[in-house]
Amino acid sequence: MRNSLIVGILVALLLGLMGSVYVVREGQVGLVLNLGRVVRSEIGPGLHFKLPLVETARVFDRRFTANEFPPERSLTSERKDVSVDFIAIGFIVNAADFYRATGGQAELATERLAPIIKESLRNEINSRTLTQLVSGNRNELIEKQLPGINAGAKNLGMQVVDIRFKQIDLPTDSEVIDQVYNRMRAERTQVASALRAQGAEQARIVEAQANRDVAVLLAEAERDAQKLRGEGDAEAARIYGEAANRDASFYAFQRSLEAYRASFKDGQGVIVLDKNDPFLQYMRSDR
Numbered sequence: 001m002r003n004s005l006i007v008g009i010l011v012a013l014l015l016g017l018m019g020s021v022y023v024v025r026e027g028q029v030g031l032v033l034n035l036g037r038v039v040r041s042e043i044g045p046g047l048h049f050k051l052p053l054v055e056t057a058r059v060f061d062r063r064f065t066a067n068e069f070p071p072e073r074s075l076t077s078e079r080k081d082v083s084v085d086f087i088a089i090g091f092i093v094n095a096a097d098f099y100r101a102t103g104g105q106a107e108l109a110t111e112r113l114a115p116i117i118k119e120s121l122r123n124e125i126n127s128r129t130l131t132q133l134v135s136g137n138r139n140e141l142i143e144k145q146l147p148g149i150n151a152g153a154k155n156l157g158m159q160v161v162d163i164r165f166k167q168i169d170l171p172t173d174s175e176v177i178d179q180v181y182n183r184m185r186a187e188r189t190q191v192a193s194a195l196r197a198q199g200a201e202q203a204r205i206v207e208a209q210a211n212r213d214v215a216v217l218l219a220e221a222e223r224d225a226q227k228l229r230g231e232g233d234a235e236a237a238r239i240y241g242e243a244a245n246r247d248a249s250f251y252a253f254q255r256s257l258e259a260y261r262a263s264f265k266d267g268q269g270v271i272v273l274d275k276n277d278p279f280l281q282y283m284r285s286d287r
Contacts, residue, residue: 028059071084075125076129
């Protein structure tokens with residue numbers, strides 16, 4: 001009987017000890033409730049103790065979470081209807097406020113965060129045209145709205161760090177769609193024209209440089225050719241001069257033979273001259 005009592009006491013102590021220990025893992029935050037009232041919060045990772053039976057521990061994920069919302073329909077400054085589908089990325093900054101506002105339910109937190117974000121985005125969309133919304137800088141739009149959104153999210157113990165647009169549905173009005181596409185097409189055409197103009201300018205520069213190089217090369221080649229021709233003519237004149245000085249009569253006879261060869265080269269040439277013409281002096285029989 002006594003042994004059973006001792007075992008019962010040990011079991012009760014063990015169960016009490018197990019009920020007084022809880023673990024907060026890395027990336028989590030904990031708080032302790034005493035009869036439903038928050039008595040300790042912002043408890044970091046580690047092994048912690050609480051009073052059994054009267055105290056309850058709650059642990060929440062403090063890492064970034066993506067909260068998805070149903071598409072929200074809004075009007076642009078042109079009174080065009082658009083549907084914006086987005087995701088809010090945030091985390092818990094105050095575990096006690098989060099618990100008081102939502103009871104620790106993530107679904108309820110998303111539900112209460114939705115109107116805060118949607119109202120802020122709606123005001124911004126209402127001030128922009130459809131073209132600005134579709135092709136404008138969305139990061140600038142989000143950064144402008146985050147301070148106001150976080151002012152409301154603070155009451156939920158949360159902070160939103162980014163909002164990502166998943167999809168923006170254009171209105172079914174084909175005229176509006178055509179206007180957007182025409183503007184995008186005009187911008188791409190402008191960029192293409194600028195690139196073509198830059199390419200044509202570079203082509204003209206390369207062509208002008210090539211033409212200049214060709215002109216320089218031709219001028220240098222002609223200069224060298226003139227120099228070589230001049231040197232050749234001078235050498236020929238020197239040789240002819242030396243030959244004439246050595247034997248004037250033979251030189252005259254040689255030159256006459258070259259003239260005859262050139263005149264009767266094709267075998268059909270006819271020359272009409274006086275019989276005493278000096279050109280025929282080496283053809284006379286009396287020589």
